[in-house]
Amino acid sequence: MAEKVINCRGMQCPGPIVQLFQATKQAAAGDILVIEATDGGFKRDVQAWCRKTGNELLSLENDAGVLRARIKKA
Amino acid sequence: MQQNKKTLIVFSGDLDKALAAFIIANGAAAMGSEVTMFFTFWGLNILRRAKGVHVKKSFLERLFGSMMPRGANKLGLSKLNFGGLGAKLMKFIMKQKNVNTLPELIEQAQALGVKMVACSMSMDVMGIRPEELIEGIEYAGVATYLGEADEANVNLFIG
Numbered sequence: 001m002a003e004k005v006i007n008c009r010g011m012q013c014p015g016p017i018v019q020l021f022q023a024t025k026q027a028a029a030g031d032i033l034v035i036e037a038t039d040g041g042f043k044r045d046v047q048a049w050c051r052k053t054g055n056e057l058l059s060l061e062n063d064a065g066v067l068r069a070r071i072k073k074a
Numbered sequence: 075m076q077q078n079k080k081t082l083i084v085f086s087g088d089l090d091k092a093l094a095a096f097i098i099a100n101g102a103a104a105m106g107s108e109v110t111m112f113f114t115f116w117g118l119n120i121l122r123r124a125k126g127v128h129v130k131k132s133f134l135e136r137l138f139g140s141m142m143p144r145g146a147n148k149l150g151l152s153k154l155n156f157g158g159l160g161a162k163l164m165k166f167i168m169k170q171k172n173v174n175t176l177p178e179l180i181e182q183a184q185a186l187g188v189k190m191v192a193c194s195m196s197m198d199v200m201g202i203r204p205e206e207l208i209e210g211i212e213y214a215g216v217a218t219y220l221g222e223a224d225e226a227n228v229n230l231f232i233g
Contacts, residue, residue, distance in 0.1 A: 012173045014101040018182060021104035052105045 001030045008037040009066060016042050017049050024055060026074055031063045034056070042067050079108045079226035081219065085233040087116030087143060088152035089161050089176065095232040096179035102228070103186035110222045111183070113211075114193035117232070118200060119143045120176070121192060121207040135201025142200070143210075146176040184210050191218065 006023050008016040018039040023033055035046070043060065046069045050057040058070040080102045084095045095111065103109045113121055124145040131139065143149050154160040165175065174182065183190070191212045197203070204213060223229045 010172050012171065014097055014104060015174065017104040018100055018186065021106070021186075049105060 001032060002027070003032040003034065005033045006033060008039070008042075010038060013039055013041050013045070015039070017045055020046070020049065020071070021053075024053070024071075027073045029073055031073045033035060033073065035069050035071065037065075037067050037069075038065060042069075046071075077211075078106075079110070080223065080228040081223050081230070082109070082111045083219070083229075083231045083233075084111055084113045084117035084120065085115050085231060086152065087119035087149060089149035089154070089164065091153050091232050092117070092146070092149060092176055093118045093179065096176065096183055097170075098114045098230065099188050100179060100182050100186055103183070108189075110189040110191060110219075110226075112191045112193060112219045114141075114196045115200070118192060118197060118202050118207070120149065120180075120200070121190070121211060123206055123208055124148070127203070127205045129203045129205050131201055131203075133183075138201050139161050139206075146180060149176070155230050180208070191219075193219075 004023060004027065006019050007072065008019050016035060016039055020033065020035050027033060045061065047057060050071060054074045055073040056074060058072055060069045082095050082099055084092065086092065099109050119142050122145045124147060145172055149161065150158055151160045151164055168175070189212065190210065191214050192207060194213045194215055
């Protein structure tokens with residue numbers, strides 16, 4: 001299973017979820033995507049995105065203003 | 075992935091409203107939705123090419139065309155525009171805050187497969203020819219919109 005980090009620091013809405021969507025399209029099922037964002041809405045958005053797209057949100061942490069989400073592609 | 079359709083009618087040609095429309099459209103596409111945007115009346119100006127294209131037009135059509143903004147970079151704000159100064163200020167602030175520009179959002183929408191449809195009736199009324207609009211646009215009427223809207227679970231009017 002591959003793991004890929006997507007750096008979306010500094011990007012504004014809807015940048016991070018667009019990047020996440022495009023990265024998921026290229027990933028294989030079971031791959032882990034780690035996305036880092038500083039957009040204030042991302043905390044709620046990434047949860048909504050995972051619910052809607054059916055991908056699994058493994059963890060979501062705030063590391064000194066950088067939100068880091070680990071997502072497993074369904 | 076769930077396949078839900080979303081449609082947006084973009085009636086307004088104001089910069090702020092166009093930005094909102096494209097942010098929603100691109101967000102929806104990134105959530106896995108099939109998105110169709112219908113551009114009608116003032117909204118058609120968003121799709122105009124920045125450079126004038128030589129096409130046959132009547133005097134009135136030409137006059138009308140010259141009074142409307144030519145493309146995504148020329149739009150004004152719906153409020154506090156102050157003859158274009160407001161729009162310039164808004165673009166400056168957006169750049170500082172790293173928000174995508176409208177042309178970037180349009181490009182992103184096309185990369186995400188957002189379908190953009192121009193209303194052929196309002197194009198005719200406003201004297202806008204297909205050659206004057208950016209690439210990748212489809213042309214249709216209200217029945218196409220209603221057909222798509224019937225299958226969609228979110229239908230927005232940006233006016």
